[in-house]
Amino acid sequence: MSVDHATVRRIAHLARIAVTDDEVPHLAGELNALLSFVAELDQVDVAGIEPMTSVIPMKMHMRADVVTDQAGADAIVANAPVREEHFFVVPKVVE
Amino acid sequence: MNAPAAAQTRQSKLIKGATGDWEIVVGMEIHAQVNSEAKLFSGASTQFGASENEHVSLVDAAMPGMLPVINEECVKQAVRSGLGLKARINRRSVFDRKNYFYPDLPQGYQISQYKSPIVGEGEVLVDVSPTEQVRIGIERLHLEQDAGKSVHDQSPNMSLVDLNRAGVALMEIVSKPDIRSADEARAYVSKVRTILRYLGTCDGDMEKGNLRADVNVSVRRPGEPLGTRCEIKNVNSIRFIGQAVDAEARRQIAIIEDGGKIDQETRLFDPARGETRSMRSKEEAHDYRYFPDPDLLPLEFDQAFVDALAAGLPELPDAKVARFMSAYGLQAYDANVLASERESADYFEAVARGRDAKAAANWVINELFGRLNKEGIDITASPVSAEQLGAILDLIDASTISGKIAKDLFEIVWKDGGDPHAIVEARGMKQVTDTGAIEAVIDAIVAANPDKVAQAQAKPTMLGWFVGQAMKQSGGKANPQTVNEILKRKLGL
Amino acid sequence: MTSLTDLTLAHARDLLLAKDISATELTEAHVEAVEKARALNAFVAETPDKALAMAKAADGRLANGTAGPLEGIPLGIKDLYATEGVHTQAASHILDGFKPRYESTVTSQLWRDGAVMLGKLNMDEFAMGSSNETSFYGPVASPWLPPEWTREKGRSALAGDKQGLLVPGGSSGGSASAVAARLCLGATASDTGGSIRQPAAFTGTVGIKPTYGRCSRWGMVAFASSLDQAGPIARSVRDCAILMRSMAGYDPKDTTSVDVAVPDYEAAIGASVRGKRIGIPKEYRIDGMPAEIEELWTKGIAWLRDAGAEIVEISLPHTRYALPAYYIVAPAEASSNLARYDGVRYGLRVPGKDIASMYENTRAAGFGKEVRRRVMIGTYVLSAGYYDAYYVRAQQIRTLIKRDFETVFADGIDAILTPATPSAAFGIGEKTSADPIEMYLNDVFTVTVNMAGLPGIAVPGGLSPKGLPLALQLIGKPFEEETLFSLGEVIEQAAGRIKLPEPWWA
Incomplete structure (x- = not known):
């Protein structure tokens, strides 16, 4: 499997990372190098092997249905780069 | 599946x-x-x-x-x-x-x-x-x-x-x-x-x-x-x-x-x-x-x-409908209407318990739901409680009031609340079943309308006119069945 | 008496309890050391006022007999841990100015036990790196001078671009450098693929990555959730044991933390290791392994044998697949964990013509090169059509890796001895221009442990012929950190405490 330039752009957009035209060939090279590094895994016979979901097997702890940790709107928006009253503000989202 | x-x-x-x-x-x-x-x-x-x-x-x-x-x-x-x-x-x-x-x-x-x-x-x-x-x-x-x-x-x-x-x-x-x-x-x-x-x-x-x-x-x-x-x-x-x-x-x-x-x-x-x-x-x-x-x-x-x-689940709509049909003898449609909300089903059951279930279903669906829908009120906020509606049904069942009076009574309870039995007493809404009193009313009508008597004897469907008069003069409280019987006897029908 | 900053944590604790020294004077000495060592770039934020206030409070508790187990001990905190009201950026530009309104579970337990915070420690950005060169705040220098370097040469490099000085390892490079340079008595660190053990190995310090789930991850900026684990770096095995007791523990706020009682780890120091069966995995004898690493390993085997342990050759057949599988699993999780850095709720925002370009500009400017690379590869391996071939397969291989360990433990092996790193520390700038995979190979011995969720400790085993620290790694069974402390102490005693470099940087 080889990553072409169109794929680099598609992946960059999926990851929401702007890439310049100059960066694309370089990134493609790096991704391909990594993919050939991991290609070794194709040799392993994984038939019937369960993929790992939790490395320490245990039962999931559950919380009680109680309101315990509201931070308050002040704390929630305290670090926001742009805010209005207690709203976060973003460039217009078109529905 | x-x-x-x-x-x-x-x-x-x-x-x-x-x-x-x-x-x-x-x-x-x-x-x-x-x-x-x-x-x-x-x-x-x-x-x-x-x-x-x-x-x-x-x-x-x-x-x-x-x-x-x-x-x-x-x-x-x-x-x-x-x-x-x-x-x-x-x-x-x-x-x-x-x-x-x-x-x-x-x-x-x-x-x-x-x-x-x-x-x-x-x-x-x-x-x-x-x-x-x-x-x-x-x-x-x-x-x-x-x-x-x-x-x-x-x-x-x-x-x-x-x-x-x-x-x-x-x-x-x-x-x-x-x-x-x-x-x-x-x-x-x-x-x-x-x-x-x-x-x-x-x-x-x-x-x-x-x-x-x-x-x-x-x-x-x-x-x-x-x-x-x-x-x-x-x-x-x-x-x-x-x-x-x-x-x-x-x-x-x-x-x-x-x-x-x-x-x-x-x-x-x-x-x-x-x-x-x-x-x-x-x-x-x-x-x-x-x-x-x-x-x-x-x-x-x-x-x-x-x-x-599973053990803690309430009875679900399908089971409720089935039970309403078998236990109360309701039609599927009525059972479904009543069971559409858990609260309305509960209301119905409270009314139906120990009473004529079909009558209860009719009253709940036609009178109560009709009125609630018209006013946009939820069953849980109904001005007439299941207990009050049950009492109205009891009054009908005991022939204390007629179906028509019952509707008036429902209106009164809807607007003013109160115990239906007490309202009937206080407002003199009781049905008159005293045959003597009814006979007196009928005798007066018969005496005053000889032409109608003749017509009725020729054409028995005219009887309805006499029934109407009798009910009117008794203020709707005469038992319609008794009126019917006495009239037939008096007119020789 | 040695200088206050040269004390081990255990020794300082004993002196504090005996009222031979005060928390305030101990803290002042460290605050001063931190200031003088700014050129090392180990700290990204210093909190001297906070430190002195905490020390004063500690002195009060020491005086009235309510001292906690870490009362008055000055520590450095990796910038990965959320510290309330204090710089918390995982050494990333994208978290510019972020000051959380909350405290991580691990650090709050340290403060509960009386410890003092000196400041936040530099690290590789989002813990992605093995040399501390990916930090937005620039590289950290190791206090170890490169072989043959004079202190003057070192000081001039430190004043310049640091090229040629040694890396402290990463991602917990600030932690390792600060501990080795005696800027703090111990430090928090974190380990996703070797980020505690490799920097400990490079700087002649001790670092333990506990069993996955032993320490809470709540309030620790996530890199790869299924691999990240908090742990300490300190100057002795005993010091690590002391810190571990405070850092560990079940946290209902972290679903993956395990509800197992925390033992008194320090009690394991000095316990006999006679009869312990130590596995030597043949797969770790990799091609091209430097002779000095080979010799170190041989010495380690001899030390444990001399202490009465039984040495057993074992096989962990899937070892070689651990690193490639790691470079699928970790970036995949990271690509998702780092999606929250979007310029909306905190940190950096770079405007754009619409919402998508605001995201793209913010993330392009806010993430460094290595982070961008890993987010990209992670996005790729999870994307439609590749998920099964990469991610699922890597997680299946993870099952096989874990099974390898389970098999040898079931056969009676108590712990496994390996080298911690394939080489001694390298120079700043030496591996950054090259193929990133060369850097990734640093983690070849440590990454298997994360993949299997096991505890692993790196303990100095001596110096290379060129005079740089080298370390051995011990891998234990889940939740048997105590065995690692007992065995680690044996190695530490046998190897002799490494003499840390004199402060040429100050």
Whole structure:
């Protein structure tokens, strides 16, 4: 499997990372190098092997249905780069 | 499960196009907000109507290093819902991350269940009309987080984000493509809503968006494979669901009959225009990159957990209808009307207990529901209690009042409240059964109207005129049966 | 008496309890050392006022007999841990100005036990790196001078671009450098693929990555959730044991933390290791392993044998697949964990013509090169059509790796001895221009432990012929950190405490 330039752009957009035209060939090279590094895994016979979901097997702890940790709107928006009253503000989202 | 019966073509549901018959095929994804105090993975409140970002925890706001911990009650609600949908409960399920960027999705992913949902296949019996019942298969039910809300109308080039809803638990209930008409679609959503409300797992409030549906519509020629479907997003009323199915089916048929083909896409229903429109402008090639959420473990519980929840379930609508029919001798239609809400069923039973159940059903459906609907009042806020209505029925049954007077009495109780027995006493509404008094009234009428007497003797249907006069003069309190008997005797009929 | 900053944590604790020294004077000495060592770039934020206030409070508790187990001990905190009201950026530009309104579970337990915070420690951005060169705040220098370097040469490099000075390892490079330079008595660190053990190995310090789930991850900026684990770096095995007791523990706010009682780890120091069966995995004898590493390992085997342990050759057949599988699993999780850095709720925002370009500009400017690379690869391996071939397969291989360990433990092996790193520390700038995979190979011996969720400790085993620290790694069974402390102490005693470099930087 080889990553072409169109794929680099598609992946960059999926990851929401702007890439310049100059960066694309370089990134493609790096991704391909990594993919050939991991290609070794194709040799392993994984038939019937369960993929790992939790490395320490245990039962999931559950919380009680109680309101315990509201931070308050002040704390929630305290670090926001742009805010209005207690709203976060973003460039217009078109529905 | 026994979905095949439903998957078949139902001849009566076919619709006529310009070039022949078409079959509508609908599958639905219902998003139902789970009834719980706190959110699915945080301890913030689910309450509606708080000011912006007030019901938000650090977890909901996806602060760095925050971790989800699942709310046990939401798990229980999902299991209860699964049981109510007669579905398989999966004792092991997995939470996945659905990755996409959106300002109302703080984590950059929604925690959902993709490959291993908590509830598997089930089915719902849906009454489409008094005479038609269909079986709609359930594909799955899974738990997921709701998103926050973006407000777009405050500024020309900015949107405001409020995360109060972010992280609230939703159940996504996916049906099989078993629905064949707009009526069935409406009846299906309505039935699922009823079941969830019975279970107390979702309040079903569609105005608040606590229950909404994505409707997948396709059309095909009877017997042919499924056509290309379009998904109509976020339809938030039962009426609109029906309209959306019809509008979308008509649109698709017109395209195909014109030689075109359907593009698989996401659409929105515009209730003002009664049509669906494409959302393609904003749509991108979605690639959600689902993978198991490494912050959570698989959700596992034993059969005892399920059994305990099953034991605590209330009687569900289907069982209630069946019992109303067998125990009270009601017709299916009446039984269904009464059982449509748990509260109305309870009301009916309180009235019917120890009384004539059919009369109780008539009064509850015709008088009470009629009046409640007219005034837009919920059964739980009914001005006439089950106890009061029961007392009115008792007065009729004891011939203390006539049916007509009973309606007046109902009005009085509705407006002023009070004990119906005491009202009847105080206002002198008792029916007159004293034959002497009635005879005196009738004698007077007969004496005053010799011409009518002659007419009645020639044409017995004239009797009604005398009955009317007698009732009028007794202020409606004379027992109509007694009046009838005495009149017949006096006139020699 | 040695200088206050040269004390081990255990010794300082004993002196504090005996009231031979005060927390305030101990803290002042460290605050001064931190100031003088700014050129090393180990700290990204210093909190001297906070430190002195905490020390004063500690002195109060020491005086009234309510001292906690870490009372008055000055520590450095990796910038990965949320510290309330204090710089918390995981050494990333994208978290510019972020000051959390919350405290991580691990650090709050340290403060509960009386410890004093000196400041936040530099690290590789989002813990992605093995040399501390990916930090937005620039590289950290190791206090170890490169072989043959004079202190003057070192000081001039430190004043310049640091090229040629040694890396402290990463990602917990600030932690390792600060501990080795005696800027703090111990430090918090974190380990996703070797980020505690490799920097400890490079700087002649001790670092332990506990069993996955032993320490809470709540409030620790996530890199790869299924691999990340908090742990300490300190100057002795005993010091690590003391810190571990405070850092560990079940946290209901972290679903993956394990509800197992925390033992008194310090009690394991000095316990006999006679009869312990130590596995020597043949797969760790990799091609091209430097002779000095080979010799170190041989010495380690001899030390444990001399202490009465039984040495057993074992096989962990899937070892070679651990690193490639790690470079699928970790970036995949990271690509999703780092999606929250979007310029909306905190940190950097770079405007754009619409929402998508705001996201793209913010993330392009806010993430450094290595982070961007890993987010890209992670996005790729999870994307439609590749998920099964990469991610699922890597997680299946993870099952096989874990099974390898389970098999040898079931056969009676108590712990496994390996080298900690394939080489001694390298120079700043030496591996950054090259192929990133060369850098990734640093973790070849440590990454298996994360993949299997096991505890692992790096303990100095001596110096290379060129005079640089080298370390051995001990891998234990889940939740048997005590065995690692007992065995680690044996190695530490046998190897002799490494003499840390004199402060040429100050």
